[in-house]
Amino acid sequence: MSRIEYPANIRVIRVMCSSRIDPVHVLYALKSGADGVLVSGCHPGDCHYINGNHRAKRRIILLKEMLKQLGLEPERVKIDWVSASEGERFTRIVKEFVEELKKLGPNPLREGIWEV
Amino acid sequence: MKARIGVYVCHCGTNIAGVIDAEEVAKYAATLPDVVVARDIMYTCSDPGQNTIREDIEKHGLNRVVIAACSPKMHENTFRKTLESAGLNPYLLEIANIREQASWPHFREREKATEKAKALVRAAVAKAKLLEPLEKRELMVEKSVLVIGGGVAGIQAALDLAEAGLKVYLVEKSPSIGGHMAQLNKTFPTIDCSACILTPRMVDVANHPNITLLAYSEVVKVEGYVGNFEVTILKKARYVDEELCAGCGACADACPRKVPNEFDVGLSKRKAIYVPFPQAVPLKYTIDPASCLYMKYGRCKLCVEACPRGAINFDQKDEEVKVKVGAIIVAAGFKTFDARRIPSLGYGKYRNVITGLELERLSNASGPTGGAVLTASGEKPKSIAFIQCVGSRDLKYNSWCCRIGCMATLKQAFLIKEDDPDTEVYVCHIDMRTAGKGYEEFYRKLREMGVRFIHGVPSELFEDSDGKLMFKVFDQATCHMIELKVDMVVLQTGLEPAEDVERLQKMLNVSLSPEGFFLEAHPKLQPVEASTRGIFFAGCCHSPKDIAETVAHASAAATKAITLLSKGKVAVDPLTATINPEVCSGCEICIGICPYRAIQLTEYGGRRRAKIVDVLCQGCGSCVAACPSNAIEMKGFTEKQILAQIDALTEG
Numbered sequence: 034m035s036r037i038e039y040p041a042n043i044r045v046i047r048v049m050c051s052s053r054i055d056p057v058h059v060l061y062a063l064k065s066g067a068d069g070v071l072v073s074g075c076h077p078g079d080c081h082y083i084n085g086n087h088r089a090k091r092r093i094i095l096l097k098e099m100l101k102q103l104g105l106e107p108e109r110v111k112i113d114w115v116s117a118s119e120g121e122r123f124t125r126i127v128k129e130f131v132e133e134l135k136k137l138g139p140n141p142l143r144e145g146i147w148e149v
Numbered sequence: 150m151k152a153r154i155g156v157y158v159c160h161c162g163t164n165i166a167g168v169i170d171a172e173e174v175a176k177y178a179a180t181l182p183d184v185v186v187a188r189d190i191m192y193t194c195s196d197p198g199q200n201t202i203r204e205d206i207e208k209h210g211l212n213r214v215v216i217a218a219c220s221p222k223m224h225e226n227t228f229r230k231t232l233e234s235a236g237l238n239p240y241l242l243e244i245a246n247i248r249e250q251a252s253w254p255h256f257r258e259r260e261k262a263t264e265k266a267k268a269l270v271r272a273a274v275a276k277a278k279l280l281e282p283l284e285k286r287e288l289m290v291e292k293s294v295l296v297i298g299g300g301v302a303g304i305q306a307a308l309d310l311a312e313a314g315l316k317v318y319l320v321e322k323s324p325s326i327g328g329h330m331a332q333l334n335k336t337f338p339t340i341d342c343s344a345c346i347l348t349p350r351m352v353d354v355a356n357h358p359n360i361t362l363l364a365y366s367e368v369v370k371v372e373g374y375v376g377n378f379e380v381t382i383l384k385k386a387r388y389v390d391e392e393l394c395a396g397c398g399a400c401a402d403a404c405p406r407k408v409p410n411e412f413d414v415g416l417s418k419r420k421a422i423y424v425p426f427p428q429a430v431p432l433k434y435t436i437d438p439a440s441c442l443y444m445k446y447g448r449c450k451l452c453v454e455a456c457p458r459g460a461i462n463f464d465q466k467d468e469e470v471k472v473k474v475g476a477i478i479v480a481a482g483f484k485t486f487d488a489r490r491i492p493s494l495g496y497g498k499y500r501n502v503i504t505g506l507e508l509e510r511l512s513n514a515s516g517p518t519g520g521a522v523l524t525a526s527g528e529k530p531k532s533i534a535f536i537q538c539v540g541s542r543d544l545k546y547n548s549w550c551c552r553i554g555c556m557a558t559l560k561q562a563f564l565i566k567e568d569d570p571d572t573e574v575y576v577c578h579i580d581m582r583t584a585g586k587g588y589e590e591f592y593r594k595l596r597e598m599g600v601r602f603i604h605g606v607p608s609e610l611f612e613d614s615d616g617k618l619m620f621k622v623f624d625q626a627t628c629h630m631i632e633l634k635v636d637m638v639v640l641q642t643g644l645e646p647a648e649d650v651e652r653l654q655k656m657l658n659v660s661l662s663p664e665g666f667f668l669e670a671h672p673k674l675q676p677v678e679a680s681t682r683g684i685f686f687a688g689c690c691h692s693p694k695d696i697a698e699t700v701a702h703a704s705a706a707a708t709k710a711i712t713l714l715s716k717g718k719v720a721v722d723p724l725t726a727t728i729n730p731e732v733c734s735g736c737e738i739c740i741g742i743c744p745y746r747a748i749q750l751t752e753y754g755g756r757r758r759a760k761i762v763d764v765l766c767q768g769c770g771s772c773v774a775a776c777p778s779n780a781i782e783m784k785g786f787t788e789k790q791i792l793a794q795i796d797a798l799t800e801g
Contacts (some may be wrong), residue, residue: 036253036254036256037254038254038255038256038257039254041251041254041255041258041261041262041264041265042261044265044268044269044272044798045246045250045269046272046791046794046795046798047221047246048770048786048791049724049768049769049770049783049786050769050770050771052769052770052771052774053769053770053771053773053774053783053786054774055773055774055788056774058791058792058795061792061795062795062798062799065795065796065799066799067795067798067799078655079654079655079658079660080658081658081680081681081769082744082767082769082771083658083744083745084744085744085769085770085771088742088771088774088775092774116660116661117660117668117680118660118661118662118663118668119663121663124254
């Protein structure tokens with residue numbers, strides 16, 4: 034099942050496991066002007082690296098709490114699970130996320146809106 | 150040394166260039182800092198494509214290469230070898246996936262796809278600049294293989310592996326190996342006796358010095374990684390001493406308890422102490438604790454009196470067996486669709502509606518009727534209708550084709566016509582699919598034998614007061630509604646993933662396709678490999694297959710395992726984490742985080758410091774993100790590299 038369409042304004046960075054993602058990377062992307070960050074990995078219980086996705090989930094949940102304290106919408110960060118055969122699911126998640134972000138509007142950290 | 154980067158933008162024929170302006174992306178890449186040469190190439194992976202890269206490495210003194218093409222899952226290794234052959238460290242390569250991530254999903258938005266491709270190239274160049282040469286690691290491997298499932302796939306794989314000199318542990322959950330093939334009557338299109346061709350191979354398994362057969366056992370735990378898996382197998386208590394049991398059957402003769410026989414799909418009875426079928430391997434009796442009168446009510450023990458060898462042992466306990474293997478072949482098989490899920494077809498309600506598998510048992514000489522196909526009232530049916538694709542090719546149930554139903558029906562129709570040419574045989578089908586060696590010829594033969602093929606399937610069956618079955622079916626070939634009344638209806642039920650597929654999937658850390666079958670690493674080029682290295686799939690647990698395809702698939706899986714283990718060691722990517730002892734504070738957070746227990750405490754300069762055991766590290770990077778001192782670095786995915794990618798992607 035290939036060639037399923039999703040919005041073209043998403044950029045991908047490859048890591049070996051979702052647990053490689055440091056919350057700092059997410060903050061850095063937001064600070065650099067990304068309107069949202071999607072962290073995606075194997076489904077809970079299916080982690081290729083045993084339990085990395087659980088660690089990623091905890092880190093991202095905590096990060097979202099921090100975003101609230103910083104006055105930034107926690108909805109700008111999303112973690113969701115997509116397995117290798119779930120092209121349809123990936124597409125749906127990306128579409129929904131892009132729609133949510135459009136409702137939120139541009140990232141206020143982007144130059145000219147907020148001073149960092 | 151200053152980075153000198155070469156960028157290659159692949160057209161991939163029209164796969165990429167049909168959507169993305171590859172020339173423009175290459176021109177753009179040439180403007181990026183440290184890029185010395187940038188080209189667009191028709192097929193970068195081809196020989197001339199790779200030669201261009203090699204020549205540029207020499208001519209322009211390139212020390213980094215960026216390839217904008219398909220997914221790294223496809224050709225990362227190909228291009229690593231290209232770099233290696235040009236004398237460059239293979240890890241000085243970065244891939245920008247502009248096919249799966251740009252041209253394919255955005256094929257209607259050419260400009261946006263081209264913009265995205267430029268951004269992905271920009272990020273790859275930014276990362277490439279920071280790449281470091283890495284040295285491959287070699288791991289020692291166990292020269293042994295675990296095969297899960299003792300159907301024809303597992304049997305074939307086990308024999309191939311054993312013949313190649315590898316030690317094999319064949320684990321089968323039921324008391325005998327043989328699987329579904331042992332239940333079949335004849336095989337298509339040659340009408341060979343299924344048992345006659347299978348049972349000698351079953352005996353070979355039992356006798357092979359390199360095969361340890363663990364029947365009536367289940368794999369309960371798998372730990373470790375390629376070359377070094379540690380497997381825990383639960384050997385269930387048979388309550389019969391396998392060493393002592395000679396398979397004489399005196400116990401079963403004495404046993405007073407009769408229960409439905411699973412091997413005959415419930416069409417006959419077996420005793421509470423039983424072998425599934427006379428040619429079972431191992432030919433050892435098993436007490437079914439759910440049916441045994443002694444085990445349920447504490448009284449009986451007639452089998453104990455009957456056994457001449459004193460083999461029955463009610464105190465036997467389940468036993469855990471631990472083995473180390475270098476590779477795992479999963480041959481977990483399938484289950485058939487439960488026809489009760491479509492009530493309108495009357496299975497389970499009308500006595501003369503049976504399934505294809507039940508017909509196999511009825512027509513089998515060793516089956517419940519000694520090979521006589523009889524209706525519920527014990528008469529030979531004068532008319533039989535087959536209904537195809539029951540549960541298959543149906544979005545309400547299973548979307549896929551079961552791949553064997555058409556040929557199974559043709560074979561069964563052949564046997565019925567051979568037995569009595571006057572029996573009326575109807576086949577109601579969606580399409581007859583007879584691709585395969587000799588299959589179409591067999592279909593032609595059946596038409597010549599007078600089998601009536603109706604291009605359509607009925608949605609509902611009715612039972613007449615005389616037990617006959619009536620239905621209407623619209624024949625698309627003649628555009629007529631046909632009304633039929635037959636003595637027997639056979640539902641050709643589809644194939645589904647086996648019950649324990651999900652349990653195995655979680656245990657082995659492998660993926661499933663949306664249908665629930667095991668997912669291979671690549672649909673064309675790696676049809677037996679899991680994406681987890683060292684794990685292979687064989688047979689119908691991967692997708693529905695007939696016997697010939699299953700055997701070929703199993704041999705392919707065995708060959709892949711043999712190739713993997715033949716050298717006694719495997720090269721693995723050096724993408725592991727390392728700890729800088731100067732920065733490490735010895736807080737031990739990483740030690741608890743590591744899922745592979747690869748981090749240990751050591752002394753460094755008189756202080757406690759964490760250290761990663763390189764051969765154990767699998768490179769997930771979980772510890773890197775957790776380290777509060779930023780003391781851990783992940784080779785190939787360093788902090789600087791990731792931040793440089795973010796910078797490049799959020800720019801502009």
